[in-house]
Amino acid sequence: MIKFTDQHEWVRVEGEEAVVGITPYAAEQLGDVVFVELPEAGRKVDQFKEAAVVESVKAASEIYAPVGGEVVAVNAALAETPGLVNEDALGKGWFLKLRIRDKGELDKLMSAEEYETYVKGL
């Protein structure tokens, strides 16, 4: 199951864990990503609160956690090749993995279809 936020993050639920990244739309709007600041494993983040920072040639933006939980892993490859976010936003460009605190929070997010409609309206 993959869900989306109106701030252009995606979250893919894998059992009790959730993989988080930003959408291809967000990556395109940002332009070439040059730096990603990721949290340390073990940090607890709340839903819709800052979890990471992404910096492109245009701007620096906060990345908000689509669901609350504890960070269990981050994508170390982004330190060396932040361009993965532009190349493969939904795959190799993932940011972090969370242990989900409350699956009920997922209900506040958009489905793929809803997100597609939302982006078209922007």
Added chain:
Amino acid sequence: MSDAQGRPTQPDISAAGAPPATFSGDRGLALEEASIFALSRAGVTGVDLPEPKGVAPRLAGLERKGAIGLPGLSEPEVVRHFVRLSRRNYAIDLGVFPLGSCTMKHNPRLNEKMARLPGFADLHPLQPVSTVQGALGLIDSLAHWLKVLTGLPVIAMSPKAGAHGELCGMMAIRAAIDARGERRRRVLVPASAHGTNPATAAQCGFEVDEIAGDATGRVSAASVAERLGPDVAGIMLTNPNTCGLFEREVREIAARVHEAGGYFYCDGANFNALVGRVRPGDLGVDAMHINLHKTFSTPHGGGGPGAGPVAFSEALAPFAPRPWVVHGAAGFALVEAEGDAKGAKPFGRLTAFHGQMGMFVRALAYMMSHGGDGLRQVAEDAVLNANYVMACLKDAMSVPFAGPCMHEALFDDAFLEGTGVATLDFAKALIDEGYHPMTVYFPLVVHGAMLVEPTETESKESLDRFIASMRGLALAAKAGDAARFKGAPFYAPRRRLDETQAARKPVLVAAEASPRAAAE
């Protein structure tokens, strides 16, 4: 045709072909220049001082052991190096510098003359107070002007830049909240804010709560009111905002924030639009930094250090940082030490000394040469010039918010849709036209933003030339001449630089010869 000595008397360019590659790498009088470390030669020095004798080290074994890694060049080589580099620079002294939110105005030469007076230029900050009465008097006078212009009672003079001033203001707010024994940690910041606003709030331990603007590009009092609560420390608002628009509900916003127990920090970067016309104190501001290097014409952008004094309301005045100048029994005195002033609870100090003295002299010279009425006209002319630019380009380009604007004209990239030209390409083409580009991609709330701030110091003639270039480029883009933009700049010393690679894999040659590396 040649004269009797064989010297050609008429130019003959009929045989000239394509420009040749030169043997030197320079092109005509456009001189190439390597980094100063690459030019360095061992054993060369500009000054030759005798080795000091009989100096006993007092660093208890902590003295530097290795070389410090300074490049070795003779004096003429150093002079040429920096003069060559300076010829590559673009400056307000060369042409229009329309960088939005930066107020790149002319730096009057009278300011420079005053700052070079030996009585100001040759002072040392540790001189006895009795020997620097004139300098302290100048700081006091400048603070007085700033109080009158802001309508706020206390000025902290020491902050050395706009962002430093923001830090000063937010530290005072933090100190005031701590003194009340409260734990307010949320600061409201509009989405159009300068990036330094949320950064400063975060640095002071606050959590940033972003407020979206309304359809007119402004912050509404209603959108602020719904975010207020007992955990809100205050709001950071820029007025006019970064879209070049006056925040019409600013007094209502201030009142609501105050009712909720918060403070109002105003980012004063755009004070040039208001100076002499509006007193921020009357808008309910509790703290505001003033960029002397913008509004009050002291040099910046490579031309000199900034200076960001902060004005405080009565509510925050007790927390203003040391030092400050007071009228003592024997002339001017400085409040420097903790406990010097009764009733004050300064949060500490931000700088070792008293602020950017050279900038103080320039700013006061600017104020005194304009007078109160002249400063009022500064704001009026700055707003008039920006509206002139917007009015002349509105049909060729596109604006996200209908005018009139304040001191800067904001365009978006809607007019470039379908042309294959992006805002960045447009900016690079403006370099070919001989201009420093405007601010691009800021404010973030506007797609492909181009923010033009002409300031009051451009004449109508110079604005007309700039507008003709902008207009010509806009029409060329719409006519399908994408090549002009994609390849730009064609005429700059370097073609398009790869910003992505520069950020991802920077080549920092000078670091190899840094003092630390050399000492290891």
